Amino acid sequence: MTSTPATTAVPPETIVSIEGLRKSFGNVEVLRGVDLKVGKGEAVVIVGSSGSGKSTCLRCINRLEEPTAGTIRLGGQEVTGPKVDLDRLRRGIGMVFQGIHLYPHKTALGNVSLALRKVVGLSKEAAEQKARHHLEVVGLAHKADAYPAELSGGQQQRVGIARAMALEPQVMLFDEPTSALDPELVGEVLNVMVRTKEMGMTMIVVTHEMKFARDVADRVVFMDHGAILAEGTPQEILINPQHQRIRDFVMRSHG
């Protein structure tokens, strides 16, 4: 069903496992049975044309979208069960949005520390200390007191990454994190994502940045019409694609 990652002989411990995931919006079936396993520390990049269901698939993992059918597990724990404590579960799943969605009434520090205080239950001091550390990791320690409106789009998205990373999740979901940014601001965000991977974070990334997919992904998943058409190493999927559908896509993506 799935080709094993070429990098390791023994697959690492599975962090995210998706089986038979289906999602319909009204009569429109957006996901038509997706199966995907993501190992610890692995960076999986999902590519495909718009409307292929990439984002919906990602959003089902922390149930921002409610799956119509299928099972999703996070580190052995069921995400899709009826009695799941969603808030507890979501602490373990960081998410970075295309629209960034920083809280405009809070400073960068306030954005990163909010959940540390109100979800984890840290004191204000402890939460801010931790938040400062995570702002430092994304290179924005000096902007801790700036409001989102005072930051560039790239800086905002780096705060968005820090906000998700501060909860020390088991997996990070990136939903087209650079699509809304001016081209010259994309690089700084991708650099932070590379660093995130180097720190050993498990990542699932939906993106149109083919260079990032080629250079950083352990595995590339190509989605088409709500299903996975192929998956494999960047080499297999993006450099020597077997499907005509993917060859066309890669050709167009290079512009």
Place this chain on the structure above:
Amino acid sequence: MDQIVRYFFDFSLMSAFWPDILRGFLITVEMSILTVLIGIPLGLALAILRLYGIRPLNWLIIFYIDFFRSIPQLVLIVLAYFALPYFGLVLEPITATVLALAIVLSAFAEEIFWAGINAVAKGQWEAGRSTGLSFTKTLAYIILPQVVRISIPPLTNRAIGISKGTTLGSVVAVPELLNVTSSIQSNVANPTALTVGALLFLLLFLPFVRFTRWLERAYAHPRS
């Protein structure tokens, strides 16, 4: 000119009736403050309740706000004072007036807060929930602070408009500022008292208007 001064600014009349006027003024201030303090939190509570999307409850809330936004305040005050006693609820004139005005204000405030809640981008909810914040915590820490900011300008307009409705309390004999001053006017056939009344209304509402303008500015763009 001399005649105008004598007619509208008769100082001997002013000093004679000053204690009555002052008492009326204080009642107006008290009623205005109570109306705002009850009406706005009640409106916010209704908007929050509506957000939880409990079907039958939402029908009730929508009926409540549509009804109380449509009915004239005067009618409501009269009903509160003259009709409620038949249901065993006898209210002081001031209480009846404040109750009626606060309910009307709450209906308008609910709509304003509701519009504010809908104006906050859906992504704000998703960002909050994705970090494990519950619905209620997301509402409290992320959504409502933004809603309050958006709602302040329309809310103050409405609050001032409805607070001026305290003058309608005269129909149930509330000795508020306008009632007192217009009585004096008819008793002594000189509108000086009304002039004083108007100045006092300005004294009450102008600082309020200025204060809310300051609030709007302070909240609009945090440090930018």
